[in-house]
Amino acid sequence: MREAPQPPCSPPRPGRPRRTPRNGRCRPGCGVRDRSEGPRRRSTGGSPEAPIPYRDLVRDERRPTKLEGNEKVAALKGTHLVLGSLSATVPKIRPVRATIRRNALPLRLVWSLQLKGVAIVGLGGYAAQHHAAFERLEAAGLCQVVATCDPVLDSARVPTYRSLDEMLGRHANELDVVTLPVPVPLHAPMHRQVVDMGLACYLEKPPTLWWPEYEAMMAVESRAVRPTQVGFNFIGDPFRQGIKARIDAGEFGKLKDASLLAVWPRDDKYYARASWAGRKTLSGKPVLDNPLGNAMAHHVQNLLFLSGANEIVEVRARLLRAHPIESFDTAFVSAQLPSGVELRFAATHADSGAHFERETLTFENAKVVFTAWNRAEIHRDGNVEHLVSEIPNHGAMLEHNLAAYLDGIxxxxxxxxxxxxxxxDLAFLSSGGVQPIAPSRITQRDGKVSVDGLFDDLNAFAEDGIWPAAPGPSVTPEALFTLQPDRLLADWT
Known part of the structure; x- marks a missing residue:
């Protein structure tokens, strides 16, 4: 039997790569390489050179280059995803960014093919983790850290400036992304500066804890060149995204309720580390620092994400403090979704024992329990399915999310x-004020405080909705429009 003739490959067209048949091979003598071959440096003669990874080509080549193969892969280290097969003509690869014909690829793919110019605001604290992650991403050829700024510290790797204004003034035309691992009170003004310079912004969590400020940030965001990513890192983990997909597909039935139980001991040094720590206001401006909004914010957002909470319609809360601070360190909060599902948040920093957290979602046909940020159990029909994230630690998680943002996600x-x-904010409004825990229940040791019977109270509320004492009245989102900064200390003491 004669073999069916193979279709010829398409002739080359200006600005477009040569196409091959679906099986990836052309007829003998065609001269178009197999799909499995990677891009090669153009040779002037002799035997062909070995294929090179696309990331190496981006990092090393600083001249007009045509990528001829179909496997244009930007391989990320470790747990990162790999860009799939792309076909594109990339004109000049510049030291910082590449320019690609506007109609050559979809916008996100165009963005992902560029070598990103990155600036990091800050050097100390959590900013050091950003520098470490970007150093690894830079070694993989996915970005170039152009500059940083810090009012005190200096970087040994890149130019350092004393302010964001100065850094953007010197390097804005070399940048694509600016990351803001800075204190929460600086988020809104720095986000505005970055967006108004036409740059993409990666903003650490929480974005803000004051609703009027969030609305102002969203007004700024409306003119952003790319959506600002907020660093709720666990949401981007494929492990958690996979569970979310199963929830949305209806595998476990309808959601009945969900809860967070979190005990994260914090000592006096934690509240002394920054002028805004444990405060409700700073220099007359709302801060509202608290466990749910800051240290445990990842887990609060996890629960909102997994439960599909696009809106909160009602909140009741009881907020307490054992540490000598303005804000609360212990919370009992109930939030209702439009579907009628109740979310319960039970959290404290007032403990001297071990770090503990548990996210629980109860469905009609199963219970999903996150026993840690990277581990989950699915209880169904007497069986337990154990799931573990492939991302090994928090540093790798941050790197994964930063790489995703560089890729346009x-x-x-x-x-x-x-x-x-x-x-x-609705929890603050419902509580009517932060109530001090009775001194007779508090034990202090080594700068930490613990409260007698508190874990049992928190667990009873998270599991069964049993309040330790009467909560404040129900409040709805309409109350957000009555928020006034000058009433914070007067009404919420």
């Missing part, structure tokens, strides 16, 4: 943070 854009911010 924002798992938790600023626009998705409305329920989170409203939850915090």
């Amino acid at each position: 924002a798992p938790t854009p600023l626009s998705a943070c409305g329920p989170f911010v409203s939850l915090i």
Whole structure:
């Protein structure tokens, strides 16, 4: 039997790569390489050179280059995803960014093919983790860290400036992304500066804890060139995204309720580390620092994400403090979704024992329990399915999310943070004020405090909705429009 003739490959067209048949091979003598062959440096003669990874080509080549193969792969280290097969003609690869014909590829793919110019605001604290992650991403050829700024510290790797203004003034035309691992009170003004310079912004969590400020940030965001990503890192983990997909597919039935139980001990040094720590206001401006909004914010957002909470319709809360601070360190909060599902948040920093957290979602046909940020159990029909994230630690998680943002992906854009911010403010409003825990229940040791019987109270509330004492009245989102900064200390003491 004669073989069916293979279709010829398409002739080359200006600005477009040569196409091959679906099986990836052309007829003998055609001269077009197999799909499995990677891009090669153009040779002037002799035997062909070995294929090179696309990331190496981006990092090393600084001249007009045509990528001829179909496997144009930007391989990320470790747990990162790999860009699939792309076909594109990339004109000049510049030291910082590449320019690609506007109609050559979809916008996100165009963005992903560019070598990103990155600036990091800050050097100390959590900013050091950003520098470490970007150093690895830079070694993989996915970005170039152009500059940083810090009022005190200096970087040994890149130019350092004393302010964001100065850094943007010197390097804005070399940048694509600016990351803001800075104190929460600086988020809104720095986000505005970055967006107004036409740059993409990666903003650490929480974006803000004050609803009027969030609305102002969203007004700024409306003119952003790309959605701002907020650093709720766990949301971007494929492990958690996979569970979310199963929930949305209806595998477990309808959601009945969900809860967070979190005990994260914090000592006096934690509240002394920054002028805004444990405060409700700073220099007359709202801060509202608290466990749910800051240290445990990842887990609060996890629960909102997994439960599909696009809106909070009602909140009741009881907020307490054992540490000598303005804000609360212990919370009992109930939030109702439009579907009638109740979310319960039970959290404290007032403990001297071990770190503990548990996210629980109860469905009609199963119970999903996150026993840690990277581990989950699915209880169904007497069986337990154990799931573990492939991302090994928090540093790798941050690197994964930063790499995704460089690739044009924002798992938790600023626009998705409305329920989170409203939850915090409505809890303050419902509580009627932060109540001190009775001194007779408090034990102090080594700068830490613990409260007699508190874990049992928190667990009873998270599991069964049993309040330790009467909560404040129910409040709805309409109350957010009555927020006034000058009433924070007077009404919420």
